[in-house]
Amino acid sequence: MTQKNPEIEILLKRVADANLPSIETYDPAEARVEFRRRMRVLETDHEPIYKVEDLTIGLDKDKLLCRLYQHSENTNAPLIVFAHGGGWVLAGIEEYDNFCRRLSSAGSCNVLSVEYRLAPEHPYPAALNDMILAFSSLDQVIFQHNLQPSSIIGVGDSAGGNLIASTSIKIPKEKKPKGQILIYPVLDTSMKRNSYSEFGSKFLLDTAVMDWFIQSYCSETSKDDPNISIILSPNLSRSPQTYIMTAGLDPLRDEGFEFVEKLRELSISVTHSHYSDMLHGFLGMPKALNTYKDAFNEVGKWIRKIDKC
Numbered sequence: 311m312t313q314k315n316p317e318i319e320i321l322l323k324r325v326a327d328a329n330l331p332s333i334e335t336y337d338p339a340e341a342r343v344e345f346r347r348r349m350r351v352l353e354t355d356h357e358p359i360y361k362v363e364d365l366t367i368g369l370d371k372d373k374l375l376c377r378l379y380q381h382s383e384n385t386n387a388p389l390i391v392f393a394h395g396g397g398w399v400l401a402g403i404e405e406y407d408n409f410c411r412r413l414s415s416a417g418s419c420n421v422l423s424v425e426y427r428l429a430p431e432h433p434y435p436a437a438l439n440d441m442i443l444a445f446s447s448l449d450q451v452i453f454q455h456n457l458q459p460s461s462i463i464g465v466g467d468s469a470g471g472n473l474i475a476s477t478s479i480k481i482p483k484e485k486k487p488k489g490q491i492l493i494y495p496v497l498d499t500s501m502k503r504n505s506y507s508e509f510g511s512k513f514l515l516d517t518a519v520m521d522w523f524i525q526s527y528c529s530e531t532s533k534d535d536p537n538i539s540i541i542l543s544p545n546l547s548r549s550p551q552t553y554i555m556t557a558g559l560d561p562l563r564d565e566g567f568e569f570v571e572k573l574r575e576l577s578i579s580v581t582h583s584h585y586s587d588m589l590h591g592f593l594g595m596p597k598a599l600n601t602y603k604d605a606f607n608e609v610g611k612w613i614r615k616i617d618k619c
Contacts, residue, residue, distance in 0.1 A: 315587045318559065321598045325514065334522035338399060338430060345400045352595040357411035364403075365454075367447040374440055374447075375425040377403045378455065379414040388419040388617045389448070389459035391487065393441055393477075395468030395591070397496075397523030398429045409594055412602075413465065416610030419617075420459065422451060426473070430526040434538060437469075437527075441477045445485050461488040461617045464550075465609075467593065468562075469523065471495025475540045479548045489616045491553045491609055494560055494590050495569075497541045499524045499533040503564035510561045515590040517561065541569055551579040553612045555605065558586035583608050 330348075333341050361380040366373045381387055390413060394406040403410075403423045414421045426440035448462065464487040466474035471492035478490050501510075501520060510517035528538050536543035552573055556566035573580045585592065585601060593602045 317599050317601075318587060318589060321589075321595070322512065322514075324598075326512070332516065332518060333400070334519050338428075338526070342400050342428075345396065346405055349401075349405050349594065352597050353408055354596050357408055357415065359411045359414055362411075363455075365451070367450055368443050372443055374444060375403070376444065376451075377407070377410070377423045377425075378451065379410050379421040379423070380455075381414045381418055381420055384418075385457050386460050388417065388461045388463055388613055389452070389457060390414075390417065390419050390421040390463050390465050390613070391441075391444055391448070391474075392421050392423045393426065393464070393466035393470030393473040394423065395466070395470045395493075395594075396428075397519070398434075398437055398469045398472075398527040399523055400428070402428075406594075408596075409467075412593075412606050413609065416606040417613035418610070419463075419613055420457065421465075422448075429528075433526070434528040434532060434535070437473055438476055438480075438537060441473045442481055445477060445481050445487070448485075463487050463489045463491065463613060463616070465491040465493070466495065467493035468591065469496050469527075472497065472538070472540060475549070476537045476543075478550055479540075479543060479545050480537065486548075487550055488619075489551045489553065489612075490549070491555075491612065492566075492569075493555045493593060493609075494557050494562055495540075495554070495566065496520075496562060497565040497569045498539045499528070500539070501561070503561075503568075505564040506561040508561075509559050509563070513559050513561070513589055515561055520561065541565060541572065546572055547576045547578070549573060549576075549578050551616060553581045553583070553609065555583045555585070555609070557588040557590055557592060558584065559588060560590035562590060581612055
């Protein structure tokens, strides 16, 4: 088994000692409140940033709440479109506020965080359609905020990574991001790879929780839809250049490895950062795991690199 570091051992012991009910035992509304509470325990105070503003994008009934993070007065900075994690069921722009602040700082970029609709109240394809709408409405954001972004990049973690990967394939070429950053993404709903057997229990993201997420988001008959199980997509060649981050103690690890190989076989530029002793979600645990700093720095370097290409 992958070697754990001391910080991981301490965190897992704290979680075990707390003996909290598993998140899938709550109803969705209660689960969101509980998830928010648990995230706050591992988060720090607000990271300073030049400007933060809530806004809506889209027209008429198709409107989305978003939050725009501006790194500085530089209107030419890269613009990130961000999709948060939470299994398509949990979290939102508020829970990921500090994450987006760090992302903006690390990449010297502006970040548009999207409040997409959550399952099970809004099952597939609602969240995906919302992310497509977000990319399609960027001209509106750019005009209203006097931005002239040097590049557009899609970023998502976990289920958000799933949405970014699918959106990058589906949207028209003229709206496609220059690159995508997938942070420990969900890429397949089968849950059959070895990493599920190794890390599907007692490593925070349990198999039972993932099954609840998947069942909430999509029907049994749509689980193999290539817009959900991206790894099955016949259109992966449409993917932009990609940065993918995987964690060694994560049940999603092996599908991340396989996705990297699939993209490379298609001659798509891929940068793969693997944190062998980390858990799923570690970038959102700054009070417990110092490795988040290195990980954000790596993401920021990649943003600056492809922005110059």
